[in-house]
Amino acid sequence: MVSARSKHLQSHSSFVTISSFSLILVCCLILLFIFAHPSFYASFPLLIHASHGHLIALDNVNKSCIKTPNFCKYEEGTWIYDGRRKYLYDEGCPFQRNAWNCIKNKRPSMDNIFGWKWVPKSCELSQISPHLFLSSVRNMKIGFIGDSLNENFLVSFLCILRTADEGVRKWKRKGAWKGAYFPKYNATVGYHRAVLLARYEWQPVSAKIHSVKPGVKGINRVDVDIPADDWINVTNYYDIFIFNTGHWWGSDKFPKEKPLVFYREGNLISPSLSIRDGLNIVLQSMGSYIERTVPKDRLKIWRTQSPRHFDGGEWNQNGSCTFDSLLEENKLEYWFEPKNGGINREAREVNAIIKHALQGTSINLLDLTHLSEFRADAHPAIWLGKKDAVAIWGQDCMHWCLPGLPDTWVDVLSAVILEHLSARSHSLGCR
Template sequence: MATRDNDTTVNQTKKKASLSLFPLLSLLCFASIFLCLSLSNKASISQQPHPASFQQFNPNDPNARFSSGSCDYSHGTWIHDPTYVSHRYDATCKEIFKGWNCALNNKSNAGDITKWRWMPKGCQLPPFDPVLFLETYRDTNIGFVGDSLNRNMFVSLFCTLRRASSEVKKWRPVGADRGFTFLHYNLTIAYHRTNLLARYGRWSANANGGELESLAYKEGYRVDVDIPEGTWAEAPSFHNILIFNTGHWWWAPSKFDPVKSPMLFFEKGLPIIPPIPPDAGLDMVLQHMLHFVERKQRAGAINFFRTQSPRHFEGGDWDHGGFCQRLLPLLPEQVEEFFSLGNNATNVEARQVNQHLHRALEGSGFHILDITHMSEFRADAHPSTAGGKKHDDCMHWCLPGITDTWNDLLIMHLNNLKGRN
């Protein structure tokens, strides 16, 4: 009897122990299932295509630090910050050329263009502080000299500073296309339009003959490689800081047709014989213009030469049905497909021009503002069909947009130079 009671007691004890373990076992089982599902989900996400050229913004990333020291600002990664709201300026800035105002023109991704932020290799560009800039560069004249891509950059800087200071007077230095003075700071910024840097104009054969006429040239464009275009000839003696660019017009067959209206280069008033091709003419112009600036510049002046702004035409050039409908930055392999010198692509001019620039600038007092590689990824940031032209605008940039980052880079270089001095 005592044995049966003992057996009953033992069985009841085991049953209670089993019941008490059940919740724990259930919890462990549930956790195991959840972990397996999570790992499975992570595996499926990692197998999805992930752009190697950009990533999601992580403000807690220890590598996303500000740096004013050694940094390769021209190479890095575009990071996407979907929560970012820019207070730099908006589509209401009246200086924005209508064709570049992608928000007002209802470009589908206009609001997302500024949510991509450039992270240089190993560091990060600090945000642009317009008030600090105005204070730092008080009593300074800043000039942009070049084609419409430099105007793109000029407008970006103006709109940013205009948001911080309302005391602005429209005023153009000699030869400038546009200019403004921020009165409280006595800071002037201006844009001097020039397509080739050198002076050029229509040329027609002389009835009395000449060296070019003897070679059967009937018409074209005379380019004086040693004479600056009048629009900016006075700029070096006025501005403390100059940002130059050229390149797009040198590869413009619709303007300088190599047969019907070729570039004909002159030096010291005489035609260069035998005639040289545009790339050789570009080399000569760069040499002469750099020397001209260094002779005429103000004491302590800082001169930059901006590298080529890339175009993103697909399916042909601008006058042959080319388009740019992408809504995301390019991947690295796509960048090479667009711009590789080896495949002679539609947009190859960017790297071609840069080769000439780097050769010319070597040993000069000019600083290189290298924006090419960072911009090559941004096929999503052009006006495209929202530009209002008969063809897609895959050359200029939406504003607000990528030229804001060019100005961030410019200011970082200026501040570094100021720190060294």
Template sequence: MKMGITNPFKDQSLSLTKKLLPWTLYVLPPIAMLCLYFKPISFTPSSATELPHSSPITITSHSSLSFISAPSTSPPPKEKEKAYEKPCDYSNGKWVHDMKGPLYNDTTCGTIKYGRNCITHGRSDTGYLYWRWKPRRCNLPRFEPPTFLQIIRNKHIAFIGDSVARNQLESLLCMIATASTPNLIYQKGEDNQFSRWHFPSHNASISLYWSPFLVQGVEKSGTKPYNELYLDHVDEKWGRDIDQMDLIVLSFGHWFLLSAVYYENDSVLGCHYCPGLNHTEIGFYDVLRKALRTTLNSIIDRRGTKGNGIDVIVTTFTPHHFEGEWDKTGACAKIRPYRNKEKKLEGMDAEMRKVEIEEVENAKAKAREFGRFRLKALDVTKLALLRPDGHPGPYMNPFPFANGVQEHVQNDCVHWCLPGPIDSWNEIFLEMMKMWE
């Protein structure tokens, strides 16, 4: 190009730049925000927040402060270590209002036992459905059925114990059923006390084993007014299947309150409330301890020593809320949870929990030499104590007041309505499994 001739493209370029510059300054910040939204940065534990279930961000909440990270990145080892230094104490907290309500209702699953289907039986005060357990120093996420199924893929979970064990199992099945329908593949015994469900999508099985003492026992009958317990022999109704199990959930305690004769080393050790028999009265706390110790030792000996390992969870004792005679109106009539300081954990409830927690810790010490043996207590005693409103009460039977208020009516102040407070037990159960994974 010759000297003295201006470049028209250069002038146009300068003019265009001057015009576009202000618009660029307006446009860049929104673009930057969009980039951060679709490719989130990692936050430190102190900035953790709760996000919707559909969020692309993964939340792990096993520490007292939640740790949040994008799924495509992994936190440095040191940060990961800090997040798990202090596991969440799920036993310490309070019940708070939650208008989301439960994951399921009385018709979305076919596994609710007759006596726990409170809504179908006419219970109209549904306020008990809208509370969630909030641990004091951490977050308890809502139950995620796909996550639970992924963890138990190709595994067999066994619930062993009394009717409260069954209550927890039914709650779990109902929550999982919102994502995958369980197939009932086995039933046996009175009231189907031995049952198994299978999830073909994940080749996972969940079983129920009726064993109210965990150890060998003979239940009382019309001709025998007391139970018989053999404290040094595990109940083989579930013990013989232990090699088929990957995770065991133990839940028991209420049957130990009944009259019984106890045997150890093939001789009578004593009894609890056995008038007319010439046996020493020894109560039931030490017996509960012996039964749980025999059970945990048997699991360790049969699985831990073989090197194939197993996971065990002990659900602690859940208090009843009888405030009157079992056959009178109003035996458990409360319709709201207790406030945190309104009800103390004391007396028998505290002692039963104490025994179970101590035996879990003792078994942990014994099992340390077996690398693949894991054991934890699912401590729900206080959670349960604060929920007098969650029992079936008279609604263990359909429409008990259809003909007016009756003076005599059966009440269930031990088990839990489904859906109901016991669903929170399984939310904690899942978080414990996530920590193990």
């Protein structure tokens, strides 16, 4: 006969067996869920395939040193209307330029102009946090170098950052055209006006210049291998550079009677170059100069062209841009594709030259063209602040209302700079 104690032990053993089986089953289900869940790969030690195909746990690897590529392409996306978006500054910003101050100049529908939000296809683009950004660039200097399109960018940048430090002071040193110093963060932002980037000077016919064609009043001599005086000495001064040129490289700025004539090493380049061929040579030379003289640890950005939206003619031919809506995507090729020969083809033509000339350098392209092509609604147009401005200069379908589209450029620039600083911080932490 089996004793009561034996029965009790058998019963307890069966219970333990069932309980153990249940526990194992639950554990297996939990493990199955964890392995199937994407977050497993982020929370467990990194696993790699060894030479024999076995998985090895790298417990000692500093995972923060393993850089995940950034696949975000801010230039690809869609505009979505978001009525919750608010201006970060208004017409009272001391850095505003009168012709771009569209609130002050009573441009209609400013809320609609600012209400559109750019949504990249592959990532999030947040509106800049001025406090966070300035904290991240504390003790640093940022330099914009180029033409008025970069100045349009700069004014938006300064007006936005000012909201985080109202003690900001205007700054104009090191040959800067304008700029600002943010004492709360010991940060400096400067703008150097250099419309061709290369040095150029007007030489009238009376000067000792090479023979010129009949009707030419003089030449604009361009030394393709010498940076303009405005920025030649600042390549070791800034921590972050934003370059541009292109808007001035056309016959409207340098007509046949006042042509650009190109020199290298002090000698006339022969045969003579067209304006666009000259742009290509200057871009290559300036890119090389930047590579040689800007320290390797500095961030170098080249922003692409800002598209124009002239309709019915050029700026001096009654061209107009008093639109109140965005262009549809299927209209972009008609407006901007060089093969169509339209008056707004300039941006894409110049971008092609920029991308070719800077290929192989460490200069980062910031593509702002495509997202801007939609925004026919966002130019100052006839709202320029001066009574006779349109009669004298025509409508402004080249620059942008502030606040407006350049604030989105600032959002993109901020994201790119913060990504760079984060990557650099990780790199330094891995040494």
